[in-house]
Structures are given as C-alpha cells and as structure tokens.
Amino acid sequence: MIIAVDVYYEEKKAKSVGVIFHNWEDSKPLEVITCDTENPHEYEPGFFYKRELPCIQELLKLTDINQIHTLVVDGYVYLNNERKPGLGHYVYTNFSGNIPVIGVAKNAFHDNEAVVQKIYRGHSSKPLYITSVGMELAVAAGHIQRMHGEYRFPHLLKLLDKETKEARP
Template sequence: MIIAVDVYYEEDKAKSVGVIFQGWGDSKPLEIITSYTENPLEYETGFFYKRELPCIRELLKPTDINQIHTIVVDGYVYLDNEKKPGLGHYVYTEFSEKIPVIGVAKSSFHDNEAFVKKLYRGKSTKPLFITSAGMELSVAAGHIQSMYGEFRFPHLLKLLDKQTKETRL
C-alpha cells in the first residue's frame, strides 16, 4: 500500500491526514486516516520537519507500517543541491530507510535543482517538483505521473489536501 500524508495547522492544533491507496493509478483511496496533535511545535525557518514529523509519526502509529511500501509527503526530500535533508528525508530515516519516500512540492525551492525532477501533468505549464529517498528519482516521478487525474495535481493528492483542510480543528 501507499500512503500520502499532509498536516494542516491552526492556532494550537494540527490535523494530520493520510490517504491510503493500493496502486498509483487508483482513483479512490482504500482508507483515509486522521489524527490531531495538540500544541505542535512552532514553525522554525529551515527546520519545517521539526514541526511536521511528530504529527506524521502520530498519524502513522495505528497503521501497520509493514503494509506500506511508499510514503508520499507534501514537500521536499532534499532542500538544496548539497542534499540538505528536508521533511521527506526525515520521514525516510524515521522508518530506518526501509520505506521509500517521494516528496511532491507545488513550488520551487531556491538552489535546489540537482535532486529534483520537474514534472508536468495534464495541460499545466506549471510543474510539480519531485524528490525521493530510497527510490530512483525517475521512478518516483513516473509514479506521480501515472497517478489518476488529468490535472497538474493528481486526484488522490488533491483529495488529501482537501481532507486536511476540510474540517476546522
């Protein structure tokens, strides 16, 4: 199974959502899971993972992690051309580097071209920025390219974004 994860923050709470699906071309999730974190850490420039990783860890606690073969995060695996670790890298190391992680970002990050693949989907002239750990970058980009949906953002990732922000905390 594959799980795509995202976190939404509001004042002193965080809502984490995971969309679980079987295959890259799936149009519907197998399951959507949610968890809430009280008083998440404050955002610290350059250290986004410190805020996000505890929420993702909490979200995945009840999941049989042995059934997950890939994790997709909203963000980057590497933040620059020197491979400065981003959220995706920390998620990858959280699980002993046994579960590949794909980062899908909507905007570019300064000085970050070496380990990023720009991916154009649908008729969009604006790319997604794909990074990966534990999986060849071209394979990771191919997986995101093959996801269901005709628009720039794959259908299940759009569903994840909507679910994450849908109900106020």
C-alpha cells in the same frame, strides 16, 4: 500499500491526514485516516520537520506500517543540491530507511535543481517538483506522473489536501 500524508495547522492544533491506496493509478483511496495533535512544535525557519514529523509519526501509528511500501509527503526530500535534508528525508530516516519517500512540491525551491525532477501533468504549464529517497528519482517521478487525474495535481493528492483542510466536526 502507498500512503500520502499532509498536515494542516490551526492555532494550537495540527490535523494530520493520510490517504492510503494500493496502486499509483487508483482513483479512490482504500482508506483516509486522520489524527489531531495538540500544541504542535512552533514553526522554526529551516527546521520545518521539527513541527511536521511528530504529527506524521502519530498519524502513522494508525496504520500497519509493515504494509506500507511507499510514503508520499507534501514537500521536499532534499532542500538543496548538497542534499540538505527536508521533511521527506527525516520521515525516511525515522523508519530506518526501510520505506522509500517521495516528496511532491507545488512550488520551486532555490538551489535544488540537481535533486529535483519536474513533471507536467494534464494541460498545465506549471510543473510539480519531485524528490525522493530510497527510490530512484526517475522512478518516483514516473509514479506521480501516472497517478489518476487529468490535472496538474493528481486526484488522490488533491483529495488529501481537501481532507487536511476540512474542518473537523
């Protein structure tokens, strides 16, 4: 199974969401899981992972991690051409390098062109920025390219974004 994860922050709480699916071309998730984290770590410039990683760790406790073969994060695996670790790399090392991680970012980041593959989906002239660890970059980019949906942002990742920002009852 594949899981795409994202975290949304409110004043003193974080909402983590995971969209689980079997195949890259799937149009519907198998399951959507959510988890709330009280008082997440404060944002520190350059150390975003310190805020996001604990939330993702809690979320993934709700899955059978042994069934997950790929994890997709909203963001970068590497932040620059020297391979400075980003959130995706910290998620990867958290699982001892056993689960490949693909980073999907909507916005460009400076000085990381050597570790990023741009993909264009639908009729958009604006790319998605793909990074990966534990999997060849071209393979990772191909997976995201093949995801269901006719627009720039794949359907299941758009669903993830919507679910993450949706208010809890």
